Amino acid sequence: MKGFIKWTFFCAIVALFLVGSIDSQPTPTSIAVARRQEADNDVNEFHNVGSKTTSTKTSKSTSKPTGKPHSDGKGSGNTAPMVIAVGGAAWYAAVYGTESGISPQMASLGAILIVLGLFLAGMGFRLAKVMFAVMGLLTLGSMTWIALANLRPEAGYSRDSITMIVVPVGVGVVGAIAYYLLWTIAMYLSAAFGGFLFAVYICTWRSDLLIVHLIGRSCFLAGMALAFTIVVYFAHRPIMMFTTSFVGAYIFFFGIDCLARVGYIAGAEKLLNRNPLHLVDYELGKYVYVLLALTLFLFLVSFAWQFIFNAAVDFGIHVAAAVKGKDEEGGGGGD
Template structure:
Protein backbone atom coordinates (compact mmCIF):
# COMPACT_ATOMS: atom_id res chain seq x y z
CA UNK A 1 0.00 0.00 0.00
CA UNK A 2 2.69 2.44 1.03
CA UNK A 3 4.64 2.01 -2.21
CA UNK A 4 1.63 2.88 -4.33
CA UNK A 5 0.78 5.85 -2.16
CA UNK A 6 4.34 7.07 -2.68
CA UNK A 7 4.08 6.56 -6.44
CA UNK A 8 0.69 8.25 -6.74
CA UNK A 9 1.32 11.42 -4.77
CA UNK A 10 4.95 11.66 -5.86
CA UNK A 11 4.02 11.41 -9.54
CA UNK A 12 1.21 13.95 -9.26
CA UNK A 13 3.62 16.37 -7.56
CA UNK A 14 6.30 15.83 -10.20
CA UNK A 15 3.82 16.42 -13.04
CA UNK A 16 2.63 19.64 -11.44
CA UNK A 17 6.15 20.94 -10.84
CA UNK A 18 7.32 19.98 -14.32
CA UNK A 19 4.46 21.64 -16.15
CA UNK A 20 4.71 24.81 -14.05
CA UNK A 21 8.51 25.01 -14.16
CA UNK A 22 9.72 28.41 -15.44
CA UNK A 23 12.15 28.57 -18.31
CA UNK A 24 15.02 29.37 -15.98
CA UNK A 25 14.03 26.65 -13.55
CA UNK A 26 13.19 26.90 -9.87
CA UNK A 27 15.56 28.13 -7.19
CA UNK A 28 17.72 25.10 -6.39
CA UNK A 29 15.98 23.41 -9.29
CA UNK A 30 17.56 19.99 -8.91
CA UNK A 31 16.78 19.76 -5.21
CA UNK A 32 13.24 21.07 -5.71
CA UNK A 33 12.39 18.61 -8.49
CA UNK A 34 13.68 15.70 -6.42
CA UNK A 35 12.95 16.57 -2.80
CA UNK A 36 9.40 17.92 -3.13
CA UNK A 37 7.94 14.91 -5.00
CA UNK A 38 9.85 12.56 -2.71
CA UNK A 39 8.61 14.33 0.43
CA UNK A 40 4.98 14.37 -0.67
CA UNK A 41 5.38 10.80 -1.88
CA UNK A 42 6.35 9.78 1.66
CA UNK A 43 3.21 11.54 2.89
CA UNK A 44 1.15 9.54 0.40
CA UNK A 45 2.83 6.35 1.58
CA UNK A 46 1.94 7.09 5.20
CA UNK A 47 -1.68 7.88 4.30
CA UNK A 48 -2.13 4.67 2.31
CA UNK A 49 -0.43 2.65 5.03
CA UNK A 50 -2.75 3.98 7.73
CA UNK A 51 -5.94 4.19 5.65
CA UNK A 52 -5.30 0.90 3.88
CA UNK A 53 -8.80 0.72 2.40
CA UNK A 54 -7.98 3.81 0.34
CA UNK A 55 -4.66 2.20 -0.56
CA UNK A 56 -6.47 -0.71 -2.20
CA UNK A 57 -8.09 1.63 -4.70
CA UNK A 58 -4.88 3.62 -5.16
CA UNK A 59 -3.22 0.42 -6.38
CA UNK A 60 -5.86 0.09 -9.09
CA UNK A 61 -5.61 3.77 -10.02
CA UNK A 62 -1.82 3.66 -10.39
CA UNK A 63 -2.09 0.53 -12.54
CA UNK A 64 -4.73 2.19 -14.70
CA UNK A 65 -2.47 5.17 -15.35
CA UNK A 66 0.50 2.91 -16.10
CA UNK A 67 -1.63 0.89 -18.52
CA UNK A 68 -2.82 4.05 -20.29
CA UNK A 69 0.74 5.35 -20.65
CA UNK A 70 1.89 1.98 -21.95
CA UNK A 71 -0.85 1.75 -24.57
CA UNK A 72 -0.36 5.30 -25.84
CA UNK A 73 3.37 4.82 -26.37
CA UNK A 74 2.97 2.16 -29.07
CA UNK A 75 3.11 4.81 -31.81
CA UNK A 76 5.66 7.53 -32.33
CA UNK A 77 2.95 10.18 -32.61
CA UNK A 78 1.08 8.39 -29.79
CA UNK A 79 -1.87 6.06 -30.29
CA UNK A 80 -4.41 8.82 -29.59
CA UNK A 81 -3.37 11.95 -31.43
CA UNK A 82 -6.17 14.21 -30.18
CA UNK A 83 -5.12 16.04 -27.03
CA UNK A 84 -8.63 16.10 -25.56
CA UNK A 85 -9.22 12.40 -26.21
CA UNK A 86 -5.79 11.59 -24.81
CA UNK A 87 -6.49 13.47 -21.57
CA UNK A 88 -9.85 11.72 -21.26
CA UNK A 89 -8.18 8.34 -21.74
CA UNK A 90 -5.47 9.09 -19.19
CA UNK A 91 -8.12 10.22 -16.71
CA UNK A 92 -10.60 7.42 -17.36
CA UNK A 93 -8.28 4.43 -17.03
CA UNK A 94 -7.28 5.09 -13.39
CA UNK A 95 -10.96 5.58 -12.53
CA UNK A 96 -11.94 2.37 -14.33
CA UNK A 97 -9.27 0.31 -12.58
CA UNK A 98 -10.05 1.83 -9.19
CA UNK A 99 -13.77 1.18 -9.69
CA UNK A 100 -13.15 -2.38 -10.85
CA UNK A 101 -11.22 -3.00 -7.64
CA UNK A 102 -14.49 -2.88 -5.72
CA UNK A 103 -16.06 -5.67 -7.79
CA UNK A 104 -13.03 -7.79 -8.75
CA UNK A 105 -10.83 -6.92 -5.83
CA UNK A 106 -8.50 -9.90 -5.66
CA UNK A 107 -7.92 -10.18 -9.40
CA UNK A 108 -7.48 -6.45 -9.97
CA UNK A 109 -4.93 -6.18 -7.16
CA UNK A 110 -2.89 -9.10 -8.50
CA UNK A 111 -3.02 -7.85 -12.09
CA UNK A 112 -2.26 -4.27 -11.04
CA UNK A 113 0.78 -5.12 -8.97
CA UNK A 114 2.09 -7.37 -11.75
CA UNK A 115 1.74 -4.70 -14.43
CA UNK A 116 3.09 -1.81 -12.37
CA UNK A 117 6.09 -3.90 -11.34
CA UNK A 118 6.86 -4.83 -14.95
CA UNK A 119 6.39 -1.25 -16.14
CA UNK A 120 8.63 0.26 -13.46
CA UNK A 121 11.30 -2.36 -14.14
CA UNK A 122 11.52 -1.47 -17.84
CA UNK A 123 11.55 2.25 -17.03
CA UNK A 124 14.46 1.62 -14.66
CA UNK A 125 16.27 -0.29 -17.41
CA UNK A 126 15.77 2.67 -19.74
CA UNK A 127 17.33 5.03 -17.20
CA UNK A 128 20.51 2.98 -17.53
CA UNK A 129 20.35 1.99 -21.21
CA UNK A 130 19.02 5.34 -22.51
CA UNK A 131 16.88 3.77 -25.23
CA UNK A 132 14.29 6.57 -25.24
CA UNK A 133 11.54 4.42 -23.73
CA UNK A 134 10.91 6.89 -20.90
CA UNK A 135 10.63 9.76 -23.39
CA UNK A 136 7.19 8.49 -24.35
CA UNK A 137 6.01 8.88 -20.76
CA UNK A 138 7.49 12.35 -20.56
CA UNK A 139 5.85 13.32 -23.85
CA UNK A 140 2.48 12.50 -22.32
CA UNK A 141 2.99 14.04 -18.89
CA UNK A 142 5.29 16.99 -19.62
CA UNK A 143 3.42 19.63 -21.64
CA UNK A 144 5.68 22.50 -20.65
CA UNK A 145 6.52 24.47 -23.83
CA UNK A 146 9.98 25.19 -22.44
CA UNK A 147 10.80 21.46 -22.47
CA UNK A 148 11.56 19.82 -25.79
CA UNK A 149 10.84 16.09 -25.53
CA UNK A 150 11.57 13.95 -28.59
CA UNK A 151 10.03 10.47 -28.63
CA UNK A 152 11.41 8.12 -31.28
CA UNK A 153 9.94 4.64 -31.47
CA UNK A 154 13.15 2.78 -32.26
CA UNK A 155 13.83 -0.94 -32.27
CA UNK A 156 15.15 -0.78 -28.70
CA UNK A 157 11.96 0.91 -27.53
CA UNK A 158 9.89 -1.83 -29.18
CA UNK A 159 12.01 -4.39 -27.35
CA UNK A 160 11.31 -2.76 -23.99
CA UNK A 161 7.60 -2.55 -24.78
CA UNK A 162 7.59 -6.27 -25.55
CA UNK A 163 9.64 -7.03 -22.43
CA UNK A 164 7.06 -5.15 -20.36
CA UNK A 165 4.31 -7.39 -21.69
CA UNK A 166 6.36 -10.53 -21.13
CA UNK A 167 7.27 -9.62 -17.56
CA UNK A 168 3.66 -8.72 -16.84
CA UNK A 169 2.37 -12.10 -18.04
CA UNK A 170 5.01 -14.01 -16.08
CA UNK A 171 4.44 -11.99 -12.91
CA UNK A 172 0.66 -12.23 -13.22
CA UNK A 173 0.79 -16.02 -13.60
CA UNK A 174 3.16 -16.41 -10.65
CA UNK A 175 1.08 -14.20 -8.39
CA UNK A 176 -2.11 -16.08 -9.16
CA UNK A 177 -0.35 -19.38 -8.43
CA UNK A 178 1.22 -18.18 -5.19
CA UNK A 179 -1.97 -16.49 -3.97
CA UNK A 180 -4.32 -19.27 -5.01
CA UNK A 181 -6.95 -19.83 -2.35
CA UNK A 182 -6.02 -16.70 -0.41
CA UNK A 183 -8.55 -13.97 0.23
CA UNK A 184 -7.59 -10.42 1.09
CA UNK A 185 -8.78 -6.88 0.79
CA UNK A 186 -11.77 -4.81 1.79
CA UNK A 187 -14.34 -7.60 1.57
CA UNK A 188 -13.49 -10.40 3.93
CA UNK A 189 -14.59 -13.99 3.69
CA UNK A 190 -15.78 -15.15 7.10
CA UNK A 191 -14.16 -18.48 7.92
CA UNK A 192 -16.53 -21.33 8.67
CA UNK A 193 -16.94 -22.22 12.32
CA UNK A 194 -15.18 -25.51 13.05
CA UNK A 195 -17.52 -28.38 13.88
CA UNK A 196 -17.01 -30.07 17.21
CA UNK A 197 -16.80 -33.82 17.42
CA UNK A 198 -19.90 -35.79 18.57
CA UNK A 199 -18.17 -36.90 21.77
CA UNK A 200 -17.23 -33.32 22.67
CA UNK A 201 -20.76 -32.16 21.96
CA UNK A 202 -22.15 -34.96 24.17
CA UNK A 203 -19.80 -34.04 27.02
CA UNK A 204 -20.76 -30.39 26.69
CA UNK A 205 -24.42 -31.38 26.85
CA UNK A 206 -23.82 -33.38 30.01
CA UNK A 207 -21.98 -30.51 31.65
CA UNK A 208 -24.63 -27.96 30.78
CA UNK A 209 -27.60 -30.19 31.67
CA UNK A 210 -29.23 -29.36 35.02
CA UNK A 211 -28.87 -32.01 37.67
CA UNK A 212 -32.08 -33.49 39.00
CA UNK A 213 -32.64 -33.42 42.80
CA UNK A 214 -32.04 -36.61 44.74
CA UNK A 215 -35.23 -38.41 45.65
CA UNK A 216 -34.80 -40.47 48.81
CA UNK A 217 -37.82 -42.29 50.20
CA UNK A 218 -38.43 -41.52 53.79
Protein backbone atom coordinates in the same frame (compact mmCIF):
# COMPACT_ATOMS: atom_id res chain seq x y z
CA MET B 1 -26.83 -9.52 -11.62
CA LYS B 2 -23.24 -9.15 -10.45
CA GLY B 3 -21.96 -10.72 -13.66
CA PHE B 4 -24.10 -8.36 -15.73
CA ILE B 5 -22.61 -5.34 -13.94
CA LYS B 6 -19.05 -6.58 -14.54
CA TRP B 7 -19.65 -7.04 -18.26
CA THR B 8 -21.30 -3.62 -18.45
CA PHE B 9 -18.17 -1.96 -17.06
CA PHE B 10 -15.97 -3.98 -19.40
CA CYS B 11 -17.98 -2.86 -22.42
CA ALA B 12 -17.79 0.74 -21.19
CA ILE B 13 -13.98 0.54 -21.08
CA VAL B 14 -13.82 -0.81 -24.64
CA ALA B 15 -16.23 1.86 -25.87
CA LEU B 16 -14.18 4.59 -24.23
CA PHE B 17 -11.03 3.38 -25.93
CA LEU B 18 -12.75 3.25 -29.33
CA VAL B 19 -14.18 6.75 -28.93
CA GLY B 20 -10.74 8.11 -28.02
CA SER B 21 -9.20 6.42 -31.04
CA ILE B 22 -11.87 7.80 -33.37
CA ASP B 23 -11.45 11.30 -31.99
CA SER B 24 -7.73 11.13 -32.70
CA GLN B 25 -8.30 10.95 -36.47
CA PRO B 26 -8.68 14.32 -38.29
CA THR B 27 -12.00 14.83 -40.02
CA PRO B 28 -12.33 15.83 -43.69
CA THR B 29 -13.70 19.21 -42.64
CA SER B 30 -10.71 19.97 -40.42
CA ILE B 31 -8.31 18.93 -43.20
CA ALA B 32 -10.04 21.23 -45.68
CA VAL B 33 -9.97 24.15 -43.25
CA ALA B 34 -6.30 23.55 -42.50
CA ARG B 35 -5.40 23.51 -46.21
CA ARG B 36 -7.38 26.70 -46.85
CA GLN B 37 -5.63 28.44 -43.94
CA GLU B 38 -2.23 27.36 -45.22
CA ALA B 39 -3.07 28.70 -48.69
CA ASP B 40 -4.23 32.04 -47.25
CA ASN B 41 -1.07 32.31 -45.19
CA ASP B 42 1.09 31.66 -48.24
CA VAL B 43 -0.69 34.39 -50.21
CA ASN B 44 -0.41 36.90 -47.37
CA GLU B 45 3.25 36.12 -46.89
CA PHE B 46 3.90 36.63 -50.62
CA HIS B 47 2.23 40.06 -50.66
CA ASN B 48 3.60 41.32 -47.36
CA VAL B 49 7.18 40.16 -47.56
CA GLY B 50 7.82 40.63 -51.26
CA SER B 51 11.41 40.59 -52.30
CA LYS B 52 12.66 39.81 -48.78
CA THR B 53 11.17 36.34 -48.90
CA THR B 54 14.00 34.84 -50.91
CA SER B 55 16.74 36.05 -48.57
CA THR B 56 14.75 34.98 -45.52
CA LYS B 57 14.25 31.45 -46.86
CA THR B 58 17.93 31.23 -47.77
CA SER B 59 19.03 32.16 -44.26
CA LYS B 60 16.58 29.67 -42.74
CA SER B 61 17.76 26.84 -44.97
CA THR B 62 21.34 27.24 -43.78
CA SER B 63 20.38 27.20 -40.09
CA LYS B 64 20.23 24.00 -38.04
CA PRO B 65 17.29 24.00 -35.63
CA THR B 66 17.60 21.99 -32.43
CA GLY B 67 14.00 20.87 -32.57
CA LYS B 68 10.95 20.59 -34.78
CA PRO B 69 7.49 22.21 -34.78
CA HIS B 70 5.05 20.45 -32.50
CA SER B 71 1.53 19.88 -33.81
CA ASP B 72 -1.26 20.95 -31.53
CA GLY B 73 -3.02 17.63 -32.18
CA LYS B 74 -6.21 19.22 -33.49
CA GLY B 75 -5.56 19.09 -37.21
CA SER B 76 -5.71 22.90 -37.48
CA GLY B 77 -2.27 23.37 -39.00
CA ASN B 78 -1.13 25.52 -36.07
CA THR B 79 2.22 24.88 -34.46
CA ALA B 80 3.30 25.15 -30.85
CA PRO B 81 6.82 25.97 -29.57
CA MET B 82 9.76 23.93 -30.81
CA VAL B 83 10.24 20.39 -29.53
CA ILE B 84 13.68 19.17 -28.48
CA ALA B 85 14.65 16.59 -31.10
CA VAL B 86 15.70 13.07 -30.15
CA GLY B 87 19.39 12.25 -29.89
CA GLY B 88 20.92 15.64 -29.25
CA ALA B 89 22.71 16.80 -26.13
CA ALA B 90 19.76 19.04 -25.22
CA TRP B 91 17.38 16.07 -25.44
CA TYR B 92 19.47 13.89 -23.12
CA ALA B 93 19.78 16.79 -20.68
CA ALA B 94 16.02 17.36 -20.73
CA VAL B 95 15.06 13.68 -20.31
CA TYR B 96 17.87 12.28 -18.16
CA GLY B 97 19.32 15.38 -16.51
CA THR B 98 22.78 15.21 -18.11
CA GLU B 99 24.10 15.39 -21.66
CA SER B 100 26.21 12.28 -21.12
CA GLY B 101 26.79 9.82 -18.32
CA ILE B 102 24.46 9.00 -15.45
CA SER B 103 23.86 11.59 -12.75
CA PRO B 104 23.81 10.46 -9.09
CA GLN B 105 20.15 11.51 -8.88
CA MET B 106 19.11 9.37 -11.85
CA ALA B 107 21.22 6.46 -10.64
CA SER B 108 19.50 6.58 -7.25
CA LEU B 109 16.07 6.93 -8.82
CA GLY B 110 16.72 4.02 -11.18
CA ALA B 111 17.90 1.76 -8.36
CA ILE B 112 14.87 2.60 -6.19
CA LEU B 113 12.41 1.97 -9.04
CA ILE B 114 14.03 -1.35 -9.92
CA VAL B 115 13.76 -2.58 -6.32
CA LEU B 116 10.16 -1.38 -5.92
CA GLY B 117 9.21 -2.87 -9.27
CA LEU B 118 10.56 -6.27 -8.35
CA PHE B 119 8.73 -6.15 -5.02
CA LEU B 120 5.37 -5.29 -6.62
CA ALA B 121 5.77 -7.87 -9.39
CA GLY B 122 6.79 -10.64 -6.98
CA MET B 123 5.14 -10.03 -3.62
CA GLY B 124 2.83 -7.06 -4.09
CA PHE B 125 -0.45 -8.94 -3.78
CA ARG B 126 0.50 -10.98 -0.72
CA LEU B 127 2.07 -8.18 1.35
CA ALA B 128 -0.92 -5.92 0.91
CA LYS B 129 -0.20 -3.12 3.38
CA VAL B 130 3.42 -2.78 2.30
CA MET B 131 2.19 -2.74 -1.30
CA PHE B 132 -0.18 0.13 -0.45
CA ALA B 133 2.72 2.10 1.00
CA VAL B 134 4.70 1.58 -2.19
CA MET B 135 1.68 2.60 -4.29
CA GLY B 136 1.29 5.75 -2.20
CA LEU B 137 4.93 6.60 -2.76
CA LEU B 138 4.64 6.06 -6.51
CA THR B 139 1.25 7.75 -6.95
CA LEU B 140 1.87 10.97 -5.04
CA GLY B 141 5.49 11.09 -6.16
CA SER B 142 4.60 10.82 -9.85
CA MET B 143 1.70 13.29 -9.57
CA THR B 144 4.04 15.79 -7.88
CA TRP B 145 6.59 15.34 -10.65
CA ILE B 146 3.92 15.94 -13.30
CA ALA B 147 2.87 19.17 -11.57
CA LEU B 148 6.46 20.39 -11.20
CA ALA B 149 7.29 19.55 -14.82
CA ASN B 150 4.29 21.41 -16.21
CA LEU B 151 4.97 24.50 -14.06
CA ARG B 152 8.74 24.48 -14.57
CA PRO B 153 10.16 27.88 -15.70
CA GLU B 154 12.37 28.17 -18.76
CA ALA B 155 15.59 28.31 -16.72
CA GLY B 156 14.42 25.53 -14.42
CA TYR B 157 14.07 25.56 -10.66
CA SER B 158 16.79 26.41 -8.20
CA ARG B 159 18.98 23.29 -8.07
CA ASP B 160 16.72 21.86 -10.72
CA SER B 161 18.00 18.28 -10.91
CA ILE B 162 17.60 17.85 -7.15
CA THR B 163 14.22 19.59 -6.99
CA MET B 164 12.68 17.43 -9.70
CA ILE B 165 13.57 14.24 -7.79
CA VAL B 166 13.78 15.07 -4.08
CA VAL B 167 10.49 16.99 -3.85
CA PRO B 168 8.41 14.20 -5.50
CA VAL B 169 10.11 11.62 -3.27
CA GLY B 170 9.34 13.69 -0.16
CA VAL B 171 5.68 14.04 -1.08
CA GLY B 172 5.65 10.35 -2.01
CA VAL B 173 6.82 9.37 1.48
CA VAL B 174 3.85 11.24 2.95
CA GLY B 175 1.62 9.36 0.52
CA ALA B 176 3.18 6.05 1.56
CA ILE B 177 2.32 6.68 5.21
CA ALA B 178 -1.23 7.76 4.35
CA TYR B 179 -1.83 4.73 2.12
CA TYR B 180 -0.47 2.37 4.78
CA LEU B 181 -2.81 3.75 7.44
CA LEU B 182 -5.88 4.22 5.22
CA TRP B 183 -5.58 0.99 3.26
CA THR B 184 -9.32 0.59 2.62
CA ILE B 185 -9.30 3.82 0.61
CA ALA B 186 -5.83 3.13 -0.76
CA MET B 187 -7.14 0.05 -2.59
CA TYR B 188 -9.26 2.22 -4.89
CA LEU B 189 -6.53 4.84 -5.34
CA SER B 190 -3.99 2.12 -6.17
CA ALA B 191 -6.33 0.62 -8.76
CA ALA B 192 -6.80 4.07 -10.30
CA PHE B 193 -3.03 4.52 -10.54
CA GLY B 194 -2.72 1.10 -12.17
CA GLY B 195 -5.33 2.01 -14.78
CA PHE B 196 -3.66 5.37 -15.42
CA LEU B 197 -0.22 3.80 -15.86
CA PHE B 198 -1.65 1.12 -18.15
CA ALA B 199 -3.14 3.87 -20.34
CA VAL B 200 0.23 5.64 -20.44
CA TYR B 201 1.88 2.40 -21.55
CA ILE B 202 -0.65 1.88 -24.33
CA CYS B 203 -0.20 5.43 -25.64
CA THR B 204 3.59 5.10 -25.82
CA TRP B 205 3.42 2.32 -28.41
CA ARG B 206 3.51 5.00 -31.12
CA SER B 207 5.74 8.03 -31.55
CA ASP B 208 2.66 10.27 -31.80
CA LEU B 209 1.28 8.68 -28.62
CA LEU B 210 -1.41 6.56 -30.35
CA ILE B 211 -4.20 9.04 -29.60
CA VAL B 212 -3.17 12.28 -31.29
CA HIS B 213 -6.12 14.41 -30.18
CA LEU B 214 -5.29 16.01 -26.82
CA ILE B 215 -8.84 15.88 -25.50
CA GLY B 216 -9.31 12.26 -26.55
CA ARG B 217 -5.96 11.37 -24.99
CA SER B 218 -6.88 13.05 -21.68
CA CYS B 219 -10.25 11.30 -21.65
CA PHE B 220 -8.55 7.95 -22.27
CA LEU B 221 -6.11 8.41 -19.36
CA ALA B 222 -8.80 9.60 -16.96
CA GLY B 223 -11.29 7.01 -18.18
CA MET B 224 -8.94 4.09 -17.59
CA ALA B 225 -8.17 5.31 -14.07
CA LEU B 226 -11.88 5.71 -13.30
CA ALA B 227 -12.77 2.33 -14.82
CA PHE B 228 -10.19 0.50 -12.68
CA THR B 229 -11.43 2.36 -9.59
CA ILE B 230 -15.00 1.17 -10.20
CA VAL B 231 -14.25 -2.39 -11.30
CA VAL B 232 -12.00 -3.08 -8.28
CA TYR B 233 -15.10 -2.84 -6.07
CA PHE B 234 -16.65 -5.84 -7.83
CA ALA B 235 -13.49 -7.84 -8.56
CA HIS B 236 -10.77 -6.73 -6.16
CA ARG B 237 -8.65 -9.89 -6.48
CA PRO B 238 -7.98 -9.91 -10.27
CA ILE B 239 -7.77 -6.11 -10.53
CA MET B 240 -5.25 -5.80 -7.69
CA MET B 241 -3.21 -8.67 -9.13
CA PHE B 242 -3.26 -6.86 -12.48
CA THR B 243 -2.32 -3.56 -10.83
CA THR B 244 0.59 -4.88 -8.78
CA SER B 245 1.93 -6.94 -11.69
CA PHE B 246 1.70 -4.21 -14.30
CA VAL B 247 2.88 -1.31 -12.16
CA GLY B 248 5.78 -3.44 -10.96
CA ALA B 249 6.80 -4.38 -14.51
CA TYR B 250 6.46 -0.82 -15.81
CA ILE B 251 8.45 0.94 -13.10
CA PHE B 252 11.10 -1.82 -13.19
CA PHE B 253 11.94 -1.00 -16.81
CA PHE B 254 11.43 2.70 -16.11
CA GLY B 255 14.26 2.35 -13.60
CA ILE B 256 16.30 0.34 -16.11
CA ASP B 257 16.05 3.19 -18.62
CA CYS B 258 17.18 5.71 -16.00
CA LEU B 259 20.49 3.86 -16.31
CA ALA B 260 20.36 2.66 -19.95
CA ARG B 261 19.19 6.03 -21.41
CA VAL B 262 17.62 4.56 -24.58
CA GLY B 263 14.49 6.77 -24.63
CA TYR B 264 11.91 4.56 -22.92
CA ILE B 265 10.93 7.18 -20.34
CA ALA B 266 10.70 9.91 -23.00
CA GLY B 267 7.30 8.53 -24.02
CA ALA B 268 5.81 9.17 -20.58
CA GLU B 269 7.47 12.58 -20.42
CA LYS B 270 6.12 13.60 -23.83
CA LEU B 271 2.65 12.42 -22.81
CA LEU B 272 2.49 13.96 -19.34
CA ASN B 273 4.70 17.06 -19.62
CA ARG B 274 2.81 19.65 -21.69
CA ASN B 275 4.99 22.58 -20.62
CA PRO B 276 5.65 24.53 -23.88
CA LEU B 277 9.09 25.52 -22.59
CA HIS B 278 10.29 21.94 -22.11
CA LEU B 279 8.69 19.75 -24.76
CA VAL B 280 10.68 16.67 -25.76
CA ASP B 281 10.30 14.40 -28.77
CA TYR B 282 9.75 10.64 -28.55
CA GLU B 283 10.99 8.08 -31.03
CA LEU B 284 10.30 4.34 -31.08
CA GLY B 285 13.78 2.99 -31.73
CA LYS B 286 14.60 -0.70 -31.54
CA TYR B 287 15.73 -0.50 -27.92
CA VAL B 288 12.51 1.25 -26.91
CA TYR B 289 10.54 -1.51 -28.63
CA VAL B 290 12.55 -4.08 -26.69
CA LEU B 291 11.77 -2.43 -23.34
CA LEU B 292 8.08 -2.10 -24.23
CA ALA B 293 7.93 -5.79 -25.15
CA LEU B 294 9.83 -6.81 -22.02
CA THR B 295 7.41 -4.78 -19.90
CA LEU B 296 4.53 -6.78 -21.31
CA PHE B 297 6.44 -10.05 -20.84
CA LEU B 298 7.35 -9.31 -17.21
CA PHE B 299 3.76 -8.27 -16.51
CA LEU B 300 2.39 -11.58 -17.81
CA VAL B 301 4.98 -13.61 -15.91
CA SER B 302 4.28 -11.65 -12.73
CA PHE B 303 0.52 -12.02 -13.07
CA ALA B 304 0.81 -15.79 -13.58
CA TRP B 305 3.25 -16.09 -10.69
CA GLN B 306 1.10 -14.11 -8.27
CA PHE B 307 -2.03 -15.98 -9.31
CA ILE B 308 -0.35 -19.33 -8.53
CA PHE B 309 1.62 -18.19 -5.49
CA ASN B 310 -1.42 -16.56 -3.90
CA ALA B 311 -3.91 -19.31 -4.70
CA ALA B 312 -4.75 -19.59 -0.99
CA VAL B 313 -4.61 -15.87 -0.25
CA ASP B 314 -7.42 -13.41 -0.79
CA PHE B 315 -5.62 -10.08 -1.08
CA GLY B 316 -3.24 -10.79 1.80
CA ILE B 317 -5.99 -10.35 4.38
CA HIS B 318 -8.40 -13.28 4.14
CA VAL B 319 -6.86 -16.73 3.90
CA ALA B 320 -8.64 -19.62 2.16
CA ALA B 321 -7.86 -23.32 2.24
CA ALA B 322 -5.02 -24.18 -0.12
CA VAL B 323 -6.28 -27.73 -0.63
CA LYS B 324 -9.88 -28.80 -1.10
CA GLY B 325 -11.32 -30.54 1.90
CA LYS B 326 -9.15 -28.75 4.46
CA ASP B 327 -10.46 -26.18 6.85
CA GLU B 328 -9.40 -22.56 6.50
CA GLU B 329 -6.25 -21.63 8.32
CA GLY B 330 -4.59 -18.39 9.24
CA GLY B 331 -7.59 -16.60 10.71
CA GLY B 332 -10.42 -14.92 8.89
CA GLY B 333 -12.53 -16.14 6.04
CA GLY B 334 -13.93 -14.62 2.94
CA ASP B 335 -16.37 -11.78 2.94
